[in-house]
Amino acid sequence: MDGTQMPAAMAALTARYGAGAEPKAGPWNDTISLLLSHRSVRGFSTDPLPPGTLETLVAAAQSAATSSNLQTWSVVAVDDPAVRAELATIAGGQKHIEQCPIFLVFLADVSRNQRLSAEAGTELAGMPFLESFLVAAIDAALAAQNAVVAAESLGLSNVYIGALRNDVQRVAALLGLPAGATPVFGLCVGHALPGREGAVKPRLPQEAVLHRGRYDVNDAAHRAAYDPRMADFSARHEMGATTWTQRVIARLGTMKALSGRDRLKDALIALGFPLR
Amino acid sequence: MDGTQMPAAMAALTARYGAGAEPKAGPWNDTISLLLSHRSVRGFSTDPLPPGTLETLVAAAQSAATSSNLQTWSVVAVDDPAVRAELATIAGGQKHIEQCPIFLVFLADVSRNQRLSAEAGTELAGMPFLESFLVAAIDAALAAQNAVVAAESLGLSNVYIGALRNDVQRVAALLGLPAGATPVFGLCVGHALPGREGAVKPRLPQEAVLHRGRYDVNDAAHRAAYDPRMADFSARHEMGATTWTQRVIARLGTMKALSGRDRLKDALIALGFPLR
Secondary structure (H helix, E strand, O other): OOOOHHHHHHHHHHHOOOOOOOOOOOOOOOOHHHHOOOOEEEEEOOOEEHHHHHHHHHHHHOOOOOOHHHOOEEEEEEHHHHHHHHHHHHHOOOOOHHHOOEEEEEEOOOHHHHHHHHOOOOOOOOOOOHHHHHHHHHHHHHHHHHHHHHHOOOOOOOEEEEEHHHHHHHHHHHHHHOOEEEEEEEEEEOEEEEOOOEEEEEOOHHHHHHHOOOOOOOOHHHHHHHHHHHHHHHHHHHHOOOOOHHHHHHHHHHHHHHHOOOHHHHHHOOOOOOOO | HHHHHHHHHHHHHHHOOOOOOOOOOOOOOHHHHHHHHEEOOOOOOOOOOOHHHHHHHHHHOOOOOOOOOOOEEEEOOOOHHHHHHHHHHOOOOOHHHOOEEEEEEEEEEEEEOHHHHHHHOOOOOOOOOHHHHHHHHHHHHHHHHHHHHHHOOOOOOEEEEEEHHHHHHHHHHHHOOHEEEHEEEEEEEEEEEOOOOOOOOOOHHHHHHHEEOOOOOOOOOOOOOOHHHHHHHHHHHHHOOOOHHHHHHHHHOOHHOOOOOOHHHHHHHHHHOOOO
């Protein structure tokens, strides 16, 4: 590593993993510092952004890899306040969906390829499988993450809205989606309100996530080390000192916490993804 | 836009969309130019990378957003030449899997959360649903794309290997994956061999992918405009002047082209994702 980058690398790794839990620092630069500094923001200024911001973010998104160049994703930019309000309700009352200057709904979208084949008078035999839906969802995620990095490089904040999956059929109806297109998540983009910039959230020790050669299931010590770090972060920035273990169980322990997403499979089939 | 960035923005947009098809240029900077310059590379120098490169890439990956901080992904770094050779065979003979200095297999991984709940003596009622697999796959994709951006910022090239999904059960066995973990894709990282740096591939016109307010299915003109651009790109950089339409039909028109991925659903269920 260039010695001038060492302090930045160490500071970024300490913020992300916690003091004493930093992985080995390798090559580094300002782009990597930017990536490490990500935080989700849920309070946005309603001020409009410079002209062309949306187009720049989508150009970055389209530059991400896409499986076999199939480009099986799309994005809807939603401005209508009434539609924003309905989407916020679907997402369990997330008011930032109504406040952010750019709100995007990323779609897994095989409908464009289906229109193409219909015009060519042929059928896409490979389309009705779970694989095609998965490719489309991954395409959308890679694209969205590039948009996120572009936004953060411009000093803009963001938060993903997975809760649009609470009712993908209702979202699809609101956005006029054709068969073969479904929302996978939303994305708020804008300037963080003062005091709402958030903090870098600590992640699991790298040893728990990075496996070398073969998967190592003996991760109890890494999880035990992480629990108090998340409890400390929660006490400082959120509500109550809950450990990671407690949070995972709260999020996944009950059917109620799924907020309707137990019906996702049937909804996707109804939206034109047979998932064979 | 800062006027000094205008030439860089226009050059990047022309390379990505084709002359005359550039979207409106908005705010810009060097990070966005980097994102726009992405190209997939399939010929790598076998030279090792600086110490700590892998750890830096994984730190960037862990810094991506993860749904509810569940962190339902993992990554296996594979060095063993024999395992690399088997993975290359599964992927249809992609030799770059054997050559690149870093080869990563990204996993959708709910097994860590399941180990946590088992130790806590509870069950995760929300886990057996398609939603949980989708969250895990999206988590893995967001993480991987951050690793890709970090690698490219360091002058390293890469290519995603979706073809690991040709046989996820065989890959899982090779890597010793527990139930609740499955490969979603691989990633080659390294220095491009001279002459193998690739070229920026044109994408669909932005109007075909970005919808405003509601989805617009009237995209035939945008697809028609794109077909000759891809034919020209193919003639210059790949084999034969095939249009995008021809390529999509070749990729998805037959069951054979799925290379076994029509069995993905059954394979995922066998690997511990009930997909309810």
